[in-house]
Amino acid sequence: MQKTFVGTRLRELREERAMSQVELARLLGISPSYLNQIEHNSRPLTVPVLLRITEAFGVDAGFFAAHDVTRLIAEVREVLSDGTIGLKVPDADAAQLAEQLPQTAHALIALHRRYRQANERLAALTGERGPEPVGPAAPAPMPDEEVRDFFYQRQNYVxxxxxxxxxxxxxxxxxxxxxxxxxxxxxxxxxxxxxxxxxxxxxxxxxxxxxxxxxxxxxxxxxxxxxxxxxxxxxxxxxxxxxxxxxxxxxxxxxxxxxxxxxxxxxxxxxxxxxxxxxxxxxxxxxxxxxxxxxxxxxxxxxxxxxxxxxxxxxxxNVFHATAERFRYDVERLSEHFGMGFETICHRLSTLQRPRARGVPFSFIRVDRAGNMSKRQSATGFHFSRAGGTCPLWNVYEALAAPGRIHTQIATMPDGRSYFWIARTVSRGYGRYGRPGKTFAIALGCELRHASRLVYSTGLNLDDPAAAVPIGIGCKVCERVGCAQRAFPQIGRVLALDENRGTFAPYPADVHA
Structure with a gap:
């Protein structure tokens, strides 16, 4: 069995219940010193203790799953890859920070967000002419970003x-x-x-x-x-x-x-x-x-x-979850059955994370023709970048080119995790000639290991690595080398520029730097 260290999460769970180490140790039938070692990641979590914890606190085993910190690791890496900060931190250190000190990691992300927003406000006010002062305080975060984070941190389940x-x-x-x-x-x-x-x-x-x-x-x-x-x-x-x-x-x-x-x-x-x-x-x-x-x-x-x-x-x-499982998450069939639209069904599917009755953990996004992401929610480890846009190889953009039909895609992220995505357009009109309506692409994605539960995976070879499209979380922070669709160089990476040499992929990176 792979060793699982859950000290921080267990300590947070205990403190939420206002329990002392002695009280929890007595409840779990272990010694206080053993519990203290678990909470400080000196001892791994064993299966018998895990089962007692899930029973005592009413959480499922997935509460302690390692993939729960995937998004946090990606966010920390994005912060530390910001070239304007001037730091070079190994990926292993970023992962350790997210896994061992998640609250500190969240604080770091929040501070970086304030820093980035201050720079954006400064550029807007000065027309990017120079560092004219705009006041001592950093600007408040944008309200829509706060709302997205509110649901994002709750994995889209309230x-x-x-x-x-x-x-x-x-x-x-x-x-x-x-x-x-x-x-x-x-x-x-x-x-x-x-x-x-x-x-x-x-x-x-x-x-x-x-x-x-x-x-x-x-x-x-x-x-x-x-x-x-x-x-x-x-x-x-x-x-x-x-x-x-x-x-x-x-x-x-x-x-x-x-x-x-x-x-x-x-x-x-x-x-x-x-x-x-x-x-x-x-x-x-x-x-x-x-x-x-x-x-x-x-x-x-x-x-x-x-x-x-x-x-x-x-x-x-319960009714919706049972029906979704029976229909194998066929969105159009669910739409017809419940009389609700494609987007409504997709969004509701992304909220099915009730303990002991979990659906497929989905990420949900909505983008417009310009690539603006107006909605993003996630119950998975998938990380949405805050800088550098999104990846043009993502099938959500292909959907905009062929509206009205469902597109499927197996996509692999730079960290090696693979996801299964479906995407389709939705349109909204004014009901009269001459008034512009709205067209969005809706995408719903899950980790590839869940794809067999979806009707859309029928007939696909989910185990073939060649079937996966390599995508990233945004050009400015994507570490893929040699991507032909790259729109911007990666922040913090040295470019291999040569006046006497041309490459198919723009912004070639110096892999030796």
Whole structure:
């Protein structure tokens, strides 16, 4: 058996439960000195002790798996490879820092992020003319980055919300065919009326997605708002601006939905409102626990948590997980079965990490035609670079060139880990000629060892190394030598430049430097 050292994680788990070493040692049936050795990585974890820990704390064995720190190691390596810092740290030291001192590693990453943001703000303010001072304090992190990190650090699973949503779905008898009527009734129970309304000026509103952190589709049953609120209090009709899909008025307690939303999209927005109406205290507590920088980040996090709850309510964990396993994670089949859109299903699949009932651990991304990554969540060791963009060899970009069909890819990272990816485009229009819509590529990936559980791996030779495409985490930090698609030289690496020599791969690296 490979030796497993879990000192830091075990110590954190014990401290979370406010237990002393003596108390935990007694619970596990070992001596305090033996436990102290385990916590200081002087002794490896044995199988019998692991089983007692999982039983005592209600975690599964995967809690201590070595691959849990893969992302952290990659992030530390990215920080230490920043050429502007002027440090050369061996990869082995970066791995040791992430494995043995994860909190220190996170602090290092946070400090580097502040440093990078300060440089970016300086360049924006000075037009890259020079180091003009902009004040002594580093700028606050961008709110959207804080929200991404909030979910990223939780591996895209929020147990309290997921469990609360599932309990509510069972309590109110929420099924795909009855969702609109049941949600209208539940909102009415809290004094909220649902109203369907055309947008102002007689123009068509955008038929965009239901943002279950994704788009929606028809979800069987009669239209939401069958108990239409009609007019708001005082006789004033509810109205929506051209770009509004929904609006809630706290004074009149009326939730107005655009008539251009499809039934599945309306269902999601009613579930979203229910999160704020019935579970606002829980949403607030979770957001406050995130140690966010200010009101914008806190508001965005609350919206993200409410979206998470809405998806968990209309796609309850146990039912959705069992169906996903039965369908072998066929996204289009799941979309048809639950009446939700491709993106919504993909995003929900990326959250199935409940202990003792885990689904395939997926990473989820959404990119636009320019390569901007507007959504990224991960329950795997896959690391998303914060610098240098993403890899052009990734099949998520191939999907944009051939919209509407699913693309598969076996991809290998520079650290040797292999992943299986599927990608497809989703589009959202305004419902009228002449108004530009949106097109995104959605990608869902898992470690290659899980690929056989997916219907998309049927007929593929998952064991053939030649079938894997070598990709990286971004040109500026990718250590691959000789990549023909490289757009930028790797930060910190010396180039082998020669006026008398040309190479197929741009920016050839000096492998001897």
């Amino acid at each position: 147990a309290e919300l997921d469990e609360a949503a599932e309990r509510l779905a069972t309590k109110i008898g929420l099924t795909p065919s009855r969702m609109p009527a049941v949600l209208v009734d539940r909102l009415a129970y809290h004094g909220v009326r649902v109203h369907i309304r055309e947008p102002e000026v007689g123009q068509a509103a955008p038929a965009r997605g239901g943002d279950a952190r994704g788009e929606g589709r028809e979800a069987g049953g009669r239209e939401a708002g069958g108990r239409d609120a009609g007019r708001e209090a005082g006789g004033r009709e509810a109205s929506l601006d051209i770009d509004e899909l929904h609006r809630f008025d706290p004074d009149t307690q009326v939730l107005t939905l655009s008539s251009h939303l499809r039934p599945g999209q309306r269902v999601f927005r009613m579930a979203l409102q229910l999160a704020f109406t019935e579970f606002d205290e829980l949403v607030t507590r979770l957001a406050d626990d995130g140690m966010l920088s200010g009101p914008p980040a806190r508001t965005l996090t609350r919206i993200g948590l409410a979206n998470y709850f809405a998806a968990a309510l209309i796609l309850p964990y």
